[in-house]
Amino acid sequence: MTDHYDLCVIGSGPAGEKGAVQAAYFGKRVVLVEKAPAVGGACVHTGTLPSKTLREAALYVTGFQKRKLYGMTLDIDKQASLRRLMGRLRAVTEQQVSQISQNMRRHEVEVVKGQATFTGPREITVTDGSGAVAGRMLTADRFLIATGSSPHRPPGVPFDDHDVEDSDTILDLDRIPQSLAVVGGGVIGCEYACLFAALGTAITIIEGRSSLMGFLDGEMSERLRSALARGGHRILLGDAVLSIERVVGGPLHIKLKSGQSLEVDKVLYSAGRAGNTGGLGLDRAGVAVDPKARIPVNQHFQTSQPHIYAAGDVIGSPALASVSMEQGRVAMCHAFGIPYKTKVSPLTPYGVYTIPEISMLGATEEELTKQGIPFEVGRAGYDSNARGQITGEQDGALKLLFHTETKRLLGVHMIGDRATELVHIGQMVMCFSGTIDVFIDSVFNFPTLAEIYKYAAYDGLGRLARRTGTTVPPTPAAL
Numbered sequence: 001m002t003d004h005y006d007l008c009v010i011g012s013g014p015a016g017e018k019g020a021v022q023a024a025y026f027g028k029r030v031v032l033v034e035k036a037p038a039v040g041g042a043c044v045h046t047g048t049l050p051s052k053t054l055r056e057a058a059l060y061v062t063g064f065q066k067r068k069l070y071g072m073t074l075d076i077d078k079q080a081s082l083r084r085l086m087g088r089l090r091a092v093t094e095q096q097v098s099q100i101s102q103n104m105r106r107h108e109v110e111v112v113k114g115q116a117t118f119t120g121p122r123e124i125t126v127t128d129g130s131g132a133v134a135g136r137m138l139t140a141d142r143f144l145i146a147t148g149s150s151p152h153r154p155p156g157v158p159f160d161d162h163d164v165e166d167s168d169t170i171l172d173l174d175r176i177p178q179s180l181a182v183v184g185g186g187v188i189g190c191e192y193a194c195l196f197a198a199l200g201t202a203i204t205i206i207e208g209r210s211s212l213m214g215f216l217d218g219e220m221s222e223r224l225r226s227a228l229a230r231g232g233h234r235i236l237l238g239d240a241v242l243s244i245e246r247v248v249g250g251p252l253h254i255k256l257k258s259g260q261s262l263e264v265d266k267v268l269y270s271a272g273r274a275g276n277t278g279g280l281g282l283d284r285a286g287v288a289v290d291p292k293a294r295i296p297v298n299q300h301f302q303t304s305q306p307h308i309y310a311a312g313d314v315i316g317s318p319a320l321a322s323v324s325m326e327q328g329r330v331a332m333c334h335a336f337g338i339p340y341k342t343k344v345s346p347l348t349p350y351g352v353y354t355i356p357e358i359s360m361l362g363a364t365e366e367e368l369t370k371q372g373i374p375f376e377v378g379r380a381g382y383d384s385n386a387r388g389q390i391t392g393e394q395d396g397a398l399k400l401l402f403h404t405e406t407k408r409l410l411g412v413h414m415i416g417d418r419a420t421e422l423v424h425i426g427q428m429v430m431c432f433s434g435t436i437d438v439f440i441d442s443v444f445n446f447p448t449l450a451e452i453y454k455y456a457a458y459d460g461l462g463r464l465a466r467r468t469g470t471t472v473p474p475t476p477a478a479l
């Protein structure tokens with residue numbers, strides 16, 4: 001028997017959940033197919049929330065950020081810490097699964113367990129994946145493919161060794177390693193490196209490029225590198241892994257392109273992600289796939305089959321939970337002609353949960369220079385902010401980039417405690433095309449980290465005044 005729906009969604013991660021609920025909210029009959037035992041996708045089970053929960057728990061259990069402030073040393077019971085970390089992880093995961101399930105129920109989205117495969121452009125079968133049981137047939141007017149991505153496993157890396165991990169398997173943690181080599185200095189690699197550093201693991205990051213997380217403003221990337229180096233960790237830039245071998249009964253032995261070699265307890269290989277398109281039968285649906293197994297879409301998130309939409313990690317960059325949710329909603333508004341959300345905001349903040357954490361919005365200094373846009377920089381450090389001094393935060397800083405003529409805010413770059421929260425102050429100003437005068441004219445709570453915006457703005461206007469030879473910061477009318 002075949003059941004017919006207005007919309008069939010494949011995958012219950014952020015893109016699938018929000019897309020399904022958006023359509024259901026506007027009265028559509030929606031079915032969602034999920035092959036994993038629980039809803040939530042990589043966001044809840046292997047990606048965003050597990051890594052952030054472990055980070056928060058590690059900071060609490062080890063007192064990492066505060067212990068120096070109060071003259072305390074690190075003396076943690078690693079097994080007990082691991083139990084607490086994993087306990088917290090289970091609790092948050094269960095809460096999230098329950099919340100997402102409730103959201104589906106509230107909006108009457110029917111959730112079907114099993115693996116979805118297209119048998120034609122308007123029809124899928126749902127099976128248990130083994131092929132042993134006949135599948136249930138579902139047809140729909142519209143489809144949303146939100147199947148996410150998985151860690152890329154390059155050939156030649158011995159993932160069969162129980163101490164060679166990717167970002168999924170690292171979560172099945174049996175112990176806190178003494179030493180860890182992180183291959184790949186991207187977001188996931190750097191986040192896990194900082195998490196384990198907080199737990200007392202000796203870290204080596206191996207990155208082929210000349211900086212960590214190349215998309216960041218260069219100053220912020222360098223501040224993170226030096227914070228890690230100050231903690232005694234090794235950051236090997238411009239290097240690459242040639243081989244990883246297990247010394248029998250001993251540690252893992254890594255040979256590097258530079259000629260160096262390392263012996264470590266564990267390796268985390270973080271070499272990018274590939275779209276989950278295998279087994280979906282996309283050829284039968286007439287949906288094109290690119291060489292990295294991602295699904296190309298147009299600005300409305302339509303695939304090469306206009307009634308089949310795709311959103312989230314499966315379409316590629318930026319591969320963030322935050323953006324995936326919006327893509328799912330926008331895609332479904334277009335699919336059903338709902339006059340609500342028409343595009344994903346181009347002002348996307350990036351949050352990197354390293355220790356210290358980093359967040360950014362808008363252009364970097366390198367991008368503005370390349371584009372020939374005239375800009376000035378305003379900086380302020382947490383060390384000269386009253387709240388920063390109280391909390392003992394040393395590595396924090398805010399960097400604002402603004403247009404020299406209009407004083408419009410062009411970029412916000414922040415490192416330090418709560419950076420991923422505080423960036424939204426700059427975001428609101430940028431959303432309304434505001435100038436950095438907004439920060440000068442605003443009254444901020446005192447003492448707060450947020451007040452740092454005012455001092456970064458003063459710094460920027462002071463530089464601009466010096467550059468233009470004026471004694472007072474110029475006003476927009478004067479320019």
Ligand SMILES: Cc1cc2nc3c(=O)[nH]c(=O)nc-3n(C[C@H](O)[C@H](O)[C@H](O)COP(=O)(O)OP(=O)(O)OC[C@H]3O[C@@H](n4cnc5c(N)ncnc54)[C@H](O)[C@@H]3O)c2cc1C
Pocket residue numbers: 010011012013014015016033034035036039040041042043044046047048049051052114115116117146147148149167188276279280311312313314319320321322323324351353
């Ligand atoms: C370690 C790590 C940390 C991260 N941290 C952050 C962060 O701090 N902030 C942030 O915004 N993002 C973060 N991300 C990225 C974020 O997790 C992803 O962008 C997000 O989960 C993508 O959502 P999605 O809906 O596209 O796919 P997913 O969340 O991957 O969900 C896809 C779902 O589809 C299901 N599925 C796949 N194929 C089928 C099929 N054939 N039939 C049925 N079901 C199927 C899967 O089982 C899965 O449940 C992180 C990712 C990782 C790995």
